[in-house]
Amino acid sequence: MADILGTFEQAVLLSILRLGEDAYGRAILREVQERLDRDVAAGAVHATLERLAKKGLVASRPGTGTPMRGGRARRFYRVQAKGVRALNDARAKADNLWHGLRWPLKGYI
Amino acid sequence: MSMTADPPRWAEALLRAFLKPGDFESVSGDLLEQYRDSILPARGQVRANLWYATQVFTFVSPGVRLFATLFSAQFLIRTALDWFLPTANFHFRSTASTAVGVCTLFAAGFLAAWRSDSFATGAIGGSLTAAIASIMSIAGGAVMLAISHDPQTMAAIRSSGGFAEVVSLPLFMVLPGALLGVCGGVASAALKRLFLFSRP
DSSP states (O other): OOOOOOHHHHHHHHHHHHHGGGOBHHHHHHHHHHHHTSOOOHHHHHHHHHHHHHTTSEEEEEOOOOGGGTTOOOEEEEEOHHHHHHHHHHHHHHHHHHTTOOSSOOSOO | OOSSOOOOHHHHHHHHHHSOHHHHHHHHHHHHHHIIIIIHHHHHHHHHHHHHHHHHHTTSOHHHHHHHHHHHHHHHHHHHHHHHSOOSOOHHHHHHHHHHHHHHHHHHHHHHHHHHTOTTHHHHHHHHHHHHHHHHHHHHHHHHHHHOOOHHHHHHHHHTTOHHHHHHHHHHTHHHHHHHHHHHHHHHHHHHHHHHHTOO
């Protein structure tokens, strides 16, 4: 069975998928902030990427630097097959939880 | 947009200390890119530097924050006992709280060094833990005093060293925190080396 993903992990993985070839640290951070509609600490995204890499859900490769970055290389991320399975599993679980309920919730309380 | 402006050096050094060597280039590059590209032009030098420092603190090992909370919790429990359950002999309490404090700072240094693969980070982990803990302890002590300051409690505070001790003692722990952090860092490096050499 695939790993059970937290909401933030899903946000990071989905951002990587959306960004495709351009998925590096800062771009992922921006995408996550936009999608979650809140300020997110760079450290939180880094820690999540580290955890996802450890679980084998993402892989990374170094890119090239730019003058704006002081020549420091970017690190590009890609979702692995195991990551896609984990996302599908998370979505199926969420759908299952919501099954039979009308959204937005109204009239239950 | 400025291609040459740099964030504070101390903040970059702290970032380097808390990241694995292989992660520093990409992470610091990401932060520098954002700093130069969007934060500095929008906020100016002082606020941009403050932003950078705040970001760096989000990379500080969560262990440091946890150990700082533990350290200040044990300090405040000891303070509360002295204030509300006074004793004539403080020896046992002070020995126990010192032992817990020493172990906490050692562990903070050990964990910080273990995560970053650098024993020197242990010193930063230990001193940072003590510094964060001292702020939390002083604030906690002030809250306790604000809540309870009846004559009986005030007498107990005076006989246990006075409120000045609650303020000064945590601050005096920053330097020992660095030393204990170094010890933790050395222990971490030794254990890692032992672990690596014992692998087939």
